Amino acid sequence: MLLYPTPADWLNAPQKRVLLLGMSGLGKTHVSNMLRASRDWFHYSIDYRIGTRYMGEYIADNAKAEAMKVPFLRDLLMSDSIHIGSNISFNNLTPVSTYLGKPGNPAKGGLPIDEYTRRQSQFRAAEISALLDTGYFIERAERLYQYPHFICDTGGSICEWVNAEDPADPVLSALAAHTLMVWIEGSQDHTAELIRRFDRAPKPMAYMPEFLARTWAEYRALNNQSDAEVDPDAFIRWTYAQALAHRQPRYAAIARHWGVTVQADDVARVHSPQDFDALIAQAIAAKS
Numbered sequence: 470m471l472l473y474p475t476p477a478d479w480l481n482a483p484q485k486r487v488l489l490l491g492m493s494g495l496g497k498t499h500v501s502n503m504l505r506a507s508r509d510w511f512h513y514s515i516d517y518r519i520g521t522r523y524m525g526e527y528i529a530d531n532a533k534a535e536a537m538k539v540p541f542l543r544d545l546l547m548s549d550s551i552h553i554g555s556n557i558s559f560n561n562l563t564p565v566s567t568y569l570g571k572p573g574n575p576a577k578g579g580l581p582i583d584e585y586t587r588r589q590s591q592f593r594a595a596e597i598s599a600l601l602d603t604g605y606f607i608e609r610a611e612r613l614y615q616y617p618h619f620i621c622d623t624g625g626s627i628c629e630w631v632n633a634e635d636p637a638d639p640v641l642s643a644l645a646a647h648t649l650m651v652w653i654e655g656s657q658d659h660t661a662e663l664i665r666r667f668d669r670a671p672k673p674m675a676y677m678p679e680f681l682a683r684t685w686a687e688y689r690a691l692n693n694q695s696d697a698e699v700d701p702d703a704f705i706r707w708t709y710a711q712a713l714a715h716r717q718p719r720y721a722a723i724a725r726h727w728g729v730t731v732q733a734d735d736v737a738r739v740h741s742p743q744d745f746d747a748l749i750a751q752a753i754a755a756k757s
Contacts, residue, residue, distance in 0.1 A: 471729070472649045475757065476750035479649070486607060487749065488621040488644055488728075490628070491653035491720060492713065494663050496736035500745060501622040502559075507742050510618040511610035512559070515599045519624070520557040520565040522602075523595035527588075528555045528568045565592075569673035571701035572685065579701035582685065592675045597630055600640055604647045621648060625716070626675040633722035641727050650728030651749065652720050659733050660713055667709045671702050680715055684708045729756050 472486065473479035489497040504510035520528065532553050536542040545551040555564035569588055573579030580588070603621050610616040631640045644650060655663070676684075688704050689696070724730045729752035739745050 471753065471756065472645070472647075473749075473753060476754045479750050479753055480746060483617060484611070485618040485746075486621075486648045487619070488603065488623060488648040488650045489653060490623045490650060490723065490728075491625070491733075492655060492663060492716065493625045494666065495653045495655050495659060495733040496739075497622050497653060498559075500736060500739055501620050503740070504618070504620050504742060504745065509616065509742065510620050511606070511614065511616035513603065513606045513610075513619065513621045514559050515596065515621065515623045515627075516562045516565060517557065517559055518599040518602060519592070519595045520555065520562060523598055524565060524568065524591065525555065525557075527591060528557075528564045529553060531568055566673045569675065571671075571673055571705050572696070573699035573701035573704055574697055577701055579697075579699065582696050586678070586681065589675055589678070589681065592626075593630055596624060596626060596675070597640060600627065601643055603644060607647055619648070624675075628716050628719035628723060629675060629677040629680075631723065633719065633726050636726075641723065645727050649749070649753075650723060651752065652724035652728060652730045653733050653736050654720070654724075654730050655733045663713065664710050668706055671705045671709070674705065674709075674712060676708075676712065677715075680712070684711060729753055 473482060479485070489500065491497060498514075501510075501512045501514070505512035532555070533546060536546055536553055542551070546553070557564045569592060570580045570585060571578065572582045572585040575581070600623070606621075607619050610619055632638050633641065636642075641650075684707075685704075688694075688707055689699060692699075721730075729749070731748055731752050735748055739748055
């Protein structure tokens with residue numbers, strides 16, 4: 470059962486708790502920022518939590534390892550004369566994606582595939598932990614700051630780590646107990662635009678291990694390349710459209726069994742908390 474079974478339950482709820490999921494670029498952060506600006510909503514960013522609480526040390530150590538290769542910086546680090554850390558924020562999550570990296574040719578900035586999969590595993594554990602922290606942050610937001618409402622802005626890879634068909638899935642069970650899960654579904658036009666945008670500026674992503682192993686093997690065989698010959702950007706560009714197709718049914722299953730669905734075009738027209746309330750009420754009505 471949904472946390473808010475009917476539109477009236479949602480509209481009359483003194484505490485509204487929502488978790489947004491979907492591909493990057495469809496409006497999750499746009500809506501979250503708008504709600505936070507109203508000063509009635511606490512904004513919990515999963516990616517920010519990952520970068521600060523669960524992967525901050527990995528990120529900083531990686532930067533220090535690079536600095537240690539430069540004698541001038543090495544001397545300053547070894548004498549505790551400088552501090553190296555990430556400047557992560559809600560609007561700048563680059564330290565996380567840079568640490569994740571891309572597999573392939575080291576001369577083109579690629580990581581060895583074993584190191585890449587190790588970092589993928591670290592990210593998976595971090596994202597699951599950050600998702601499971603949602604209940605704690607709901608309680609914290611109310612206890613410390615007296616926020617009546619709560620919005621959780623998830624990363625695009627939540628669907629990689631859960632099994633929506635399992636009614637006992639531990640992550641989804643925990644999230645459903647505390648929030649209304651809302652999938653922002655994009656159209657074919659949105660998908661095409663996301664692919665164009667990604668092609669212009671490819672960025673690291675997290676993948677289910679089985680998906681990564683399959684696409685890595687297929688790409689290398691298709692191009693007759695060794696691990697070290699793979700162009701990192703070319704690989705993740707090639708993989709992106711497949712990743713969208715892979716994730717779409719997984720998101721849909723989460724919404725079908727655990728939450729509701731809204732359209733990205735409708736989300737783009739949300740400009741106030743009242744607009745958001747109305748959109749969610751419509752989604753709940755459509756579900757029932």
